[in-house]
Amino acid sequence: MDLIEGLAVKNDRKILLVVLDGLGGLHGNGKTELESACTPNLDKLAAKSELGLLTPIEAGITPGSSAAVLALLGYDPLQHRVGRGLLDALGVGLDVGVGDLCCHVNLATTGPDGRVVDRRAGRVPTTLSEQLCICLQTAIPQIRDVAVTVRTVCEHHLVVVFRGPDLSDLVSDSDPISDGVMPRKVEALGPPAVRSAQLVNEFIQAASRVLGAEPSANFVLLRGFGQMPDVRSMPERFKLKPACVAAYPMYRGLAKLVGMEVLETGDTWESEVQTAHKHKSEYDFFLLHFKETDKAGEDGELEAKQELIEQFDEEILPQLLALKSDVLCITGDHSTPAVMGVHSWHPVPMLLSSPYVRPQVLVGEFGERTCACGDIGNLRSCRLMGLLLAHGLKLRRFGA
């Protein structure tokens, strides 16, 4: 039993954790996306909140999405490694069993020399992706004695699940992460995974034959192999009744994994907020996840990311405040600076509002550099949950 689990008690206070995916940024013209954005509501809230920076994993470590969100939910990603493929499989509603091997798949474009031209195949429309998925599923129902299930997540994102004897997720990715280079061969990272690596490479070969004639999505890149881990749930550890409001399947899968109720919601911010309002009396912890800021960052769209933050400030935040949670935390899961166009290691600005904060009166703005002067300091993301529970008066005293 960990420290928090030994101290957690149930009460009626409500905690709302709002995650703007990839919120943290870097300076474009001297200011980050968040600092450049006109955010009067966030700034007003910051002046009566505690501020700090969250480090998703450790200093200098750039997280994948699932590791970053897992940390925010109180699970140290260095202890709980969850393959993205597992989360995608759960997110699209596949029934994953113990021993199944799940993997995230990018539809990608390769050139005549085999090099990756576009890792996202121009962000294939979901409708086309679904057609290609049916082709793959029909052509590759199984490999040797292993059943294969392929599903579209959205756009160029697919998920594949292998079900059969003696599978292992100790295999390397084929996705080289960069364009302009050759896809990698999947390799076993340990003796128990030799057969799994062979099976996966056979799947990649078979898929490339099926897709070979496609003009754009002519190849598959695999990364994030995973099997079901053994984690204690949020209700067990934190005595919470937690709900997740997220449109994007992976986050829904992650939420299921840690025992959250996953609420039906639409894929707009507006719809997510309505979902939270509708169910507000039923749960004592809400995770609201907004994906779009990260997409803008990954696409290098500095102004688009800034405008999304402004939209959040003007349209969404007032509705979140109307939920009247006892504890409100607004942060990101990681940084995705538009000037870099990828996830980065930079710590993420974080704002915490409750009746028990020490407001940073000298600060009138919510931004990376004001948060660096905050009372909370620089905190590992996986420690945030302890702080949220404390502000909800949900932790007993430690020690004599």
Add this chain to the structure above:
Amino acid sequence: MDLIEGLAVKNDRKILLVVLDGLGGLHGNGKTELESACTPNLDKLAAKSELGLLTPIEAGITPGSSAAVLALLGYDPLQHRVGRGLLDALGVGLDVGVGDLCCHVNLATTGPDGRVVDRRAGRVPTTLSEQLCICLQTAIPQIRDVAVTVRTVCEHHLVVVFRGPDLSDLVSDSDPISDGVMPRKVEALGPPAVRSAQLVNEFIQAASRVLGAEPSANFVLLRGFGQMPDVRSMPERFKLKPACVAAYPMYRGLAKLVGMEVLETGDTWESEVQTAHKHKSEYDFFLLHFKETDKAGEDGELEAKQELIEQFDEEILPQLLALKSDVLCITGDHSTPAVMGVHSWHPVPMLLSSPYVRPQVLVGEFGERTCACGDIGNLRSCRLMGLLLAHGLKLRRFGA
């Protein structure tokens, strides 16, 4: 051998660690108790000191007193769990042996339905508490083959020590911590403690019969079971000759546990400072502990706490500066915001003065929010000792 122990060297430099119990606070009218207090001497010192915040245990974790002070002395409370009862027993001068089971006892008031009306029985005067203690000791000299020793610590605080075969401190508390609820039954937290739990429950029943006719202190609440742990002393770990100046028994007990010399002193601040002056040439590390600020916080007396801080600033600090220690650190063991009336998880302001500081030149005030911007950042309390030794030039270089 830990990192610090491997690097520590002896020299003549003197370190003075001043602990204002429960120093950290929350905003009343926008400012904390410390920020509201008029503290020209502390502010002047802060301008030429390094500032930071101390987190007693981990983010969000509210510490008990012993865990918090243990951390300040360089012992990670997550590794060294010390039951409060053990500290009380040492503090009142009981001769505790290996295997003895010690426990803190609150004299409390329960109503006709058995619920706790006042966990502190109106803070029973020590004289009455001592009379009741004699009644308990006379009526309950032993339970089965286990000898029972009961002593008053002060006011409603008692300590009980059980001496006999096969005792274990793996038992739960009976103190429910809140008023208005039933006391808990003491339960074994593991098979070796089943008999200990039975013995303790029998003691509670016997004590309730002895006290039943009392108008106020008619019940006992037990918490903080502990046995003597195996810790390496401060002289062994830090090559220090340390002395403790504290009026309150628990802190004296804690000091003995880690190998400090406990100096005879009166129970006023003035008396404590005189004690430090009298012995200043004999030791190279002094812990000065002032309890009253915590009491004011626990009683919700915002102005009283503020006035005590002002009294410290005006009367005590000049005398402490006259000690001319090479390293002076002023902090608290934890926060006790008067607006909450209990210990809290909030980090504690800390000031460190030595010839080797980076002064916070932009800061002219000692307060929670100026400390949040300090050079030291937000440090776990158990890391403070390393910093104090460093400023005393008592640590060798690490690594080649």
